[in-house]
Amino acid sequence: AQTVTQSQPEMSVQEAETVTLSCTYDTSESDYYLFWYKQPPSRQMILVIRQEAYKQQNATENRFSVNFQKAAKSFSLKISDSQLGDAAMYFCAYATGANSKLTFGKGITLSVRP
């Protein structure tokens, strides 16, 4: 069975600094998708970034980028120039296809210090 591990329950970053959130996963599949979701206090699940396993290039979305290491099964999220609005819970998730289950990690709470 696929598993997703986020080992850090909490992290803190100074505003305007860079922070990296870690995620590892376990799978025997060769083709899959990885996601980072943000959950602010409003509870809404917001897609931050998505990575296709067949792509070697790391995904980027503005201040958000990933470090995808397929052999190591690692998928970390880097947030640059952190802003107060980045404070939220972040979930790493895995799926094998469009019609498949999302497997989530336990989440990490990110706080941003002004």
Add this chain to the structure above:
Amino acid sequence: EAQVTQNPRYLITVTGKKLTVTCSQNMNHEYMSWYRQDPGLGLRQIYYSMNVEVTDKGDVPEGYKVSRKEKRNFPLILESPSPNQTSLYFCASSFRDRGRYGYTFGSGTRLTVV
């Protein structure tokens, strides 16, 4: 606007009183699913549906029922709620767009069973 609509957002009920949480999507997605979110556990899949009249159990189906009579609707039914079903619930549907895919989540339902 493309969206997944869940109702209600908050619900307090008593043990044993049947309830239904509604979920509707306007994107003609085939795959829909329900998740529950609990502290320290992330999100876990309860049930999913591949299409109309096709449903199957996820990882934590005990105590829940679903139906998919129409493509757009996927209600979650708790026939006899118990306090251990107190949780935050999300409905989601998945999409595929030019080889990429993702998931759209509802706004969540906070359920308390007393």
